[in-house]
Amino acid sequence: MTDQQVRLGGPRVLVVDCRDSFVYTIVDYLASLGAAVTIRQADDIAVDELEAGDFDGVLLSPGPGAPAQAATSHAVIDRFAGVVPILGVCLGHQVIAEHYGGMVERAPQLRHGETSRIHHDGTGVFTGLDTPFTATRYHSLAVPEADLPECLRVTARSDSGVVMGITHRELPIEGVQFHPEAILSESGHDLFANWLAALAPSVAG
Numbered sequence: 079m080t081d082q083q084v085r086l087g088g089p090r091v092l093v094v095d096c097r098d099s100f101v102y103t104i105v106d107y108l109a110s111l112g113a114a115v116t117i118r119q120a121d122d123i124a125v126d127e128l129e130a131g132d133f134d135g136v137l138l139s140p141g142p143g144a145p146a147q148a149a150t151s152h153a154v155i156d157r158f159a160g161v162v163p164i165l166g167v168c169l170g171h172q173v174i175a176e177h178y179g180g181m182v183e184r185a186p187q188l189r190h191g192e193t194s195r196i197h198h199d200g201t202g203v204f205t206g207l208d209t210p211f212t213a214t215r216y217h218s219l220a221v222p223e224a225d226l227p228e229c230l231r232v233t234a235r236s237d238s239g240v241v242m243g244i245t246h247r248e249l250p251i252e253g254v255q256f257h258p259e260a261i262l263s264e265s266g267h268d269l270f271a272n273w274l275a276a277l278a279p280s281v282a283g
Contacts, residue, residue, distance in 0.1 A: 088112035089134040089277035094154055096120045096141025096169055100216075103259040104139065104167065107270050120150040128154075130161045134277040138170025140257065144219060145172040145182050152177050155251075163250035165203065165273050168217055171253030175244060179227040185220035185240065193262050196242050198234035202252050203272045204243065207265045213242075214260035221255070250276065 091113045095101045097120065105115050116133070120141070136158050138151045145151070151166075151173040158164055166174045172182045195210035221241045223232055234243030234254070245252045252273070258266035 088114050089274055090114045090132065091116070091274075091277070092128070092133040092136045092154075093117045094120050094123070094136065094138050094151055094170075096139045096148060096151065098140040098142070098169070100257055100259055101139045104137065104270075107259050107267060108137070108274065111267065111271050111274050113274055120148065123150050123154075125150065125153040125157055128157060130158060133158075133162055135163045135165070135273070138164065138166040138173055140168035140170065140216070143169070145169060145176040148173050159251060160249050163273065163276055164252070166251075166253035167259075168255060168257060171244065171255050172219060172221060174246075174251060174253040175221040175226065175230065178229050178246070180230060181222055181225035182219050183222055185218055194236045194238075194242075194256070196234050196236065196256060198243060201233055202243075202245050202276075203254065203269045204233060205272050207268055207272075210237075211264040213256035213258065213263040213266075215256050216260075217255060 091108055093105055093115055095117050105117060108115050136154060148169060155177050176182050193212050193214050196213045197210045198204040223241050229247050230244050231247055232241050233245050236242050242255045257263060258269045
């Protein structure tokens with residue numbers, strides 16, 4: 079079973095790696111902000127063996143395919159929702175929406191390496207960030223706002239109104255459709271710092 083550790087100390091973050099090329103950039107960002115990161119491959123996790131007390135937060139990574147195929151990420155939400163904060167990026171964002179009853183459908187336009195302006199409400203991971211800011215998008219699927227369940231609300235949108243961020247109304251669960259870690263994305267470090275600050279305010283920031 080693969081279990082990689084990156085840097086000791088700081089908030090303990092489990093990164094569920096859905097085999098995406100950006101995962102280790104995300105890990106580098108988190109580690110540079112003081113997190114102790116454990117990386118587990120999504121296809122090599124026995125979710126029932128994960129101990130909630132071992133982690134302060136969980137990040138569901140980007141990856142190929144549709145959220146319906148990301149069974150491990152859904153199982154991780156079942157195990158950790160309401161126990162520790164969860165952040166989903168791209169595919170992880172879509173998994174969160176689908177997990178709570180939302181729809182995921184083909185995006186109005188395919189976005190692979192294109193930048194967009196992100197307009198947000200300044201809450202959660204967006205606290206203190208400029209609005210709009212520029213971020214890079216890599217996705218062919220999107221979460222339609224009209225079908226979002228009552229327990230989730232939109233926190234960010236693109237210029238064209240595509241949902242770029244969601245949060246659970248009662249639980250510390252957030253998702254972002256874009257890639258904060260991409261080189262052309264603005265405010266990526268600050269976004270991840272906001273999330274880590276919710277886990278351990280004395281470490282991140």
